[in-house]
Amino acid sequence: MVDAVDGGAFDLAGRVARDAADRRVPLRLLGGQAVRLLCPDFPPRARHGQDLDFASVSSAKGMVMGFLADHGFLGDKRFNTIHGDRQMLFTTPDGTTNVDVIMDRLRMCHVLEFKDRIDRMPYTLDVTDLLLSKLQVVEQNEKDVQDIVYLLAAYEVRDGDAPGTIGLGRFDSVLANDWGWWRTVTRNLDRVADLAQGDLRRFVPVESAHDPVEQTRRLREHADVAPKSLKWKVRSKVGERMLWYELPEETGH
Numbered sequence: 001m002v003d004a005v006d007g008g009a010f011d012l013a014g015r016v017a018r019d020a021a022d023r024r025v026p027l028r029l030l031g032g033q034a035v036r037l038l039c040p041d042f043p044p045r046a047r048h049g050q051d052l053d054f055a056s057v058s059s060a061k062g063m064v065m066g067f068l069a070d071h072g073f074l075g076d077k078r079f080n081t082i083h084g085d086r087q088m089l090f091t092t093p094d095g096t097t098n099v100d101v102i103m104d105r106l107r108m109c110h111v112l113e114f115k116d117r118i119d120r121m122p123y124t125l126d127v128t129d130l131l132l133s134k135l136q137v138v139e140q141n142e143k144d145v146q147d148i149v150y151l152l153a154a155y156e157v158r159d160g161d162a163p164g165t166i167g168l169g170r171f172d173s174v175l176a177n178d179w180g181w182w183r184t185v186t187r188n189l190d191r192v193a194d195l196a197q198g199d200l201r202r203f204v205p206v207e208s209a210h211d212p213v214e215q216t217r218r219l220r221e222h223a224d225v226a227p228k229s230l231k232w233k234v235r236s237k238v239g240e241r242m243l244w245y246e247l248p249e250e251t252g253h
Contacts, residue, residue: 017123034124035147051098058103109245128170152212180244181236189220
């Protein structure tokens with residue numbers, strides 16, 4: 001059984017993710033805990049009362065429920081029965097830590113499909129998908145910006161879609177077919193580049209494998225020149241005259 005107090009939420013998240021991988025349960029970390037696991041050399045940002053966020057697939061719903069029950073997590077039976085093909089909710093036995101399991105796709109300001117990409121990384125969602133999950137947030141906070149900077153400082157922007165990289169192939173497949181996705185991501189890339197050189201310069205790790213500002217600029221330039229679909233071109237003519245994103249509501253526990 002796991003205990004959220006033993007070593008904190010991050011240690012708990014890591015233990016669960018590693019055990020899931022050992023048991024071949026498709027359960028991968030999302031969010032800030034995933035970024036921290038992928039960027040162990042960078043200073044962790046202080047967080048209190050943090051929930052755990054995981055990605056999984058609806059075809060493994062029963063397997064995931066059994067795995068988490070074996071580890072002492074308590075499921076919200078009513079919510080999981082009604083919504084379990086999209087999202088499941090759990091808590092630690094002491095009720096101090098909530099656990100969200102998102103199935104198949106992340107629905108926030110935009111929809112990020114990851115069902116066919118769940119096994120690309122052993123303990124977390126794919127690096128490019130994690131970056132996109134942060135770049136699609138319209139109302140970003142400092143935590144989102146820091147996570148984006150960390151990923152861009154640790155992982156190379158490269159052609160293709162190799163696991164463990166920020167793959168331009170995956171980047172294109174999401175942005176080049178959806179003008180709304182493109183608009184939100186390009187605005188955020190511009191914003192992150194400005195903040196990382198100014199007010200939030202402190203978020204740039206001293207020893208980085210890559211320059212996050214240069215990588216941000218490369219992504220921004222690529223987003224402009226990459227070929228776009230007919231659907232993208234048609235929607236671009238409407239532009240910002242019509243809302244291009246959703247503002248998600250927090251799910252109650």
